[in-house]
Each structure stands twice: as C-alpha cells, then as structure tokens.
Amino acid sequence: MRTLPRTAAALFLFLLAAAPARADWIDVKGEGAMNGDIVEETADTVKFKDGEGRVHEYRRDQINFMEKEKKKPKASASPMSLFSGKKETAGAAPAAGAAADKFAIRSFLPEDSPLKPAEEALAAGGKTFRDYLYYDADFVEYLQRSARSLEKISKDKTFKPSNLGLALAGLVLLLAGMVFLVIYGFKLMMSMFEAGFLWGVVFLCNAGSAYLSRMLGGPFGLFFSVVPQALSFAFVILHWPVARRAVTMQLYSLAVFFAGWNLLAMSM
Amino acid sequence: MIAIPGLGWLFRIFTRDELMEESFWILRLVSSMAAAGGVVQVLVAGFTPPALAYLGLAAILLGVSFIRLYWVRFGAMAGWTAVVAFDLATRRNPFGCFFLAIGLYFIYKMLKYSQMYEGRTVMK
Numbered sequence: 298m299r300t301l302p303r304t305a306a307a308l309f310l311f312l313l314a315a316a317p318a319r320a321d322w323i324d325v326k327g328e329g330a331m332n333g334d335i336v337e338e339t340a341d342t343v344k345f346k347d348g349e350g351r352v353h354e355y356r357r358d359q360i361n362f363m364e365k366e367k368k369k370p371k372a373s374a375s376p377m378s379l380f381s382g383k384k385e386t387a388g389a390a391p392a393a394g395a396a397a398d399k400f401a402i403r404s405f406l407p408e409d410s411p412l413k414p415a416e417e418a419l420a421a422g423g424k425t426f427r428d429y430l431y432y433d434a435d436f437v438e439y440l441q442r443s444a445r446s447l448e449k450i451s452k453d454k455t456f457k458p459s460n461l462g463l464a465l466a467g468l469v470l471l472l473a474g475m476v477f478l479v480i481y482g483f484k485l486m487m488s489m490f491e492a493g494f495l496w497g498v499v500f501l502c503n504a505g506s507a508y509l510s511r512m513l514g515g516p517f518g519l520f521f522s523v524v525p526q527a528l529s530f531a532f533v534i535l536h537w538p539v540a541r542r543a544v545t546m547q548l549y550s551l552a553v554f555f556a557g558w559n560l561l562a563m564s565m
Numbered sequence: 566m567i568a569i570p571g572l573g574w575l576f577r578i579f580t581r582d583e584l585m586e587e588s589f590w591i592l593r594l595v596s597s598m599a600a601a602g603g604v605v606q607v608l609v610a611g612f613t614p615p616a617l618a619y620l621g622l623a624a625i626l627l628g629v630s631f632i633r634l635y636w637v638r639f640g641a642m643a644g645w646t647a648v649v650a651f652d653l654a655t656r657r658n659p660f661g662c663f664f665l666a667i668g669l670y671f672i673y674k675m676l677k678y679s680q681m682y683e684g685r686t687v688m689k
C-alpha cells in the first residue's frame with residue numbers, strides 16, 4: 298500500500314514527461330510516417346535526416362504530408378516581460394515559414410470589415426494572456442514542465458517502520474471520507490432536483506455520460522462527457538446558495554479521504 | 566432586470582447578515598479546496614513546503630470563517646485575494662483567475678456594505 302500511490306504518481310509523471318520531443322514529421326508513400334529533421338528543401342525535392350542519422354532525398358510527389366517543428370522564442374523568466382513590448386501579436390500576419398499560433402482565434406470577418414481592428418486586438422490580447430499563463434510555452438509543454446518539477450520533489454522519500462494503529466486510523470478516515478462523499482453527492486442531487494427536474498436529470502447524466510462517452514468515443518464522446526459536467530458546474534454557480542453546503546462538504550470529505558490514504562501510506 | 570438565474574444575486578448589495586453568511590461559505594469553499602489540494606500534494610510529494618502552505622491556509626480560513634466580525638472577514642478576504650494574486654503572478658496557475666475573480670467580487674461587496682453602513686451612499 299505504501300508503494301502504490303508513489304508508483305501511480307511516478308507512472309503518471311513519466312507518461313507526461315516522456316511524451317516524444319517534437320521534431321519534423323514526414324509521411325512518405327510506401328514508407329510511412331517518420332520523425333527526424335528536414336535538412337534541405339528545394340522546389341521539387343526534400344532532404345530528410347531520420348532518427349538514426351541517415352539522410353534520404355524524396356521527390357515532392359512521393360510525400361503525402363510534411364510538418365516542420367514550431368520554433369518558439371525562449372521563455373522569459375520575469376513576469377514583467379509582459380510589459381516589455383517585445384512579443385509579436387497574434388493579429389499580425391505570421392512570417393513566411395513560421396508556424397501559425399495553434400490557439401489563435403480564426404478570423405471570421407471579411408478583410409474590409411470595420412470590426413477587423415477589434416478582432417485583431419482581441420486575438421492579440423488572448424495570445425498575450427495565454428503566453429503569460431503558460432510562460433510563453435504551449436499548454437502541453439507547461440504540463441510537462443510542472444510534471445518534471447513534481448518528479449524532482451517526489452524523489453527523496455524515506456520509508457517508515459510499520460505502524461498498525463496508524464493504519465487503522467487511516468482506514469477509518471478513508472472509509473469515512475468515502476461515505477461522506479457519497480452522502481453529500483446525494484445531497485447535491487437532491488438540491489438539483491429541488492431546483493428543477495431538468496437540473497436533476499443533468500446530475501444523473503453525469504453518471505450516464507461516463508458510459509455513453511466511452512461507447513461513442515472520439516469528439517462526440519468527449520462532448521457528451523463534458524456537457525453534463527459543465528452544466529453541473531453552472532448549477533453550482535447559478536444556484537450557489539442551494540448547492541454550497543453539499544459542494545463544500547464534498548470537498549472536505551475528499552480531504553478526509555486523502556488524509557486517510559496518507560495515514561495508510563505512512564503506516565507501511 | 567433580465568431574469569437570468571443568479572444574476573440578481575450577483576448584483577445585489579447584501580445586508581450584514583447575508584454578507585456574513587455568504588463570506589462564511591466562500592471562506593469554507595476556499596478552505597475545503599485548499600485542504601483537498603494540500604492532502605493530495607502530501608500524498609504525491611510528501612510534506613513539502615507548498616503542501617504545508619495549502620494545509621495551513623485551509624486551517625486559517627476555516628478558523629476565520631467562524632468569526633462573525635466585519636473587519637476580520639474583510640481582512641481574510643483581502644489577505645486571501647492577495648495570496649491568490651501573488652500566486653497568479655509568480656506561479657501563473659490558471660485556476661487562480663477564477664479565485665481572484667471571487668476574491669475581488671467579495672472585496673467589492675464588503676466595501677459597498679461598509680459605505681451603506683456609514684450612510685455615505687444611497688442603496689436601493
């Protein structure tokens with residue numbers, strides 16, 4: 298029991314941190330997709346160095362698909378760099394060859410629209426805000442960086458001798474936390490049904506969508522799994538005076554559950 | 566006013582009792598989140614300074630939520646909002662945006678309430 302959470306955490310961190318480093322991709326007819334470096338590009342050929350260092354030359358008509366790695370500016374250390382005015386804005390046209398901002402708001406307006414400056418300003422503001430939140434990295438890199446620092450913290454751990462009393466207390470807390478989680482889950486369901494029958498249906502859909510989303514899979518599955526959760530969150534915001542007791546007590550129950558898990562882990 | 570559920574609650578000025586009740590639940594909400602976050606951090610990374618900071622914050626906020634004094638509540642709200650703002654500026658935790666909004670909203674409500682109490686503005 299002592300090693301289980303550590304193993305799970307380490308596995309999770311490993312999966313996050315071990316996501317393949319991005320490089321250039323090329324998909325050649327008859328050979329499949331490869332990861333490596335695009336060394337040279339001419340009008341009708343492409344020179345490509347694969348992972349083992351061998352350089353291949355392909356004609357353009359042999360290539361199904363090709364993607365160059367996005368080169369990012371170095372992450373700035375200081376939050377004040379936000380005000381230095383050095384960053385490019387999303388509204389400006391990207392330079393030739395540079396990858397476009399993946400999350401930039403697409404333009405839906407015609408070129409001569411009077412609302413164009415407002416749209417560009419919105420896009421630039423959004424990009425500045427995302428750059429600020431994720432240290433100029435994209436969200437995946439941000440997660441990987443957080444995972445690496447967590448991994449560093451979790452490395453030095455010491456084992457303690459077995460302690461039966463601590464284990465028993467841990468089990469009691471674990472069980473109590475689980476029971477109260479269920480009780481206050483039902484309380485939340487009751488308050489949702491009291492606020493309106495459809496709200497109650499939304500709560501029940503949370504359980505149903507867990508199965509439905511897996512049966513459907515893909516974007517539809519994702520959609521059906523997220524909608525009831527988003528609506529439940531909306532319920533908590535809109536009907537806060539009704540939902541607050543159940544929500545806060547569920548969170549405290551979660552804390553009790555994990556405190557029990559901690560005690561159990563410390564006892565072994 | 567357009568009848569959007571929750572919007573009336575959002576824009577109204579609370580009475581003293583309502584303000585105490587609302588800030589009680591917000592402090593409890595934040596405290597419960599900090600407690601849950603703290604114990605999960607202990608599980609994943611051990612008793613590290615961030616985990617202890619979360620647990621300490623949870624304990625302080627839970628304690629303060631039971632004190633029904635205006636300036637104590639105001640101090641707790643302002644202090645907690647300052648912590649969230651500092652966290653947002655240094656660690657850039659995106660969830661901080663949500664908590665910062667709640668904190669600023671309650672500071673606004675409490676300042677509005679104190680003006681009402683001292684009769685400096687007319688509230689309807």
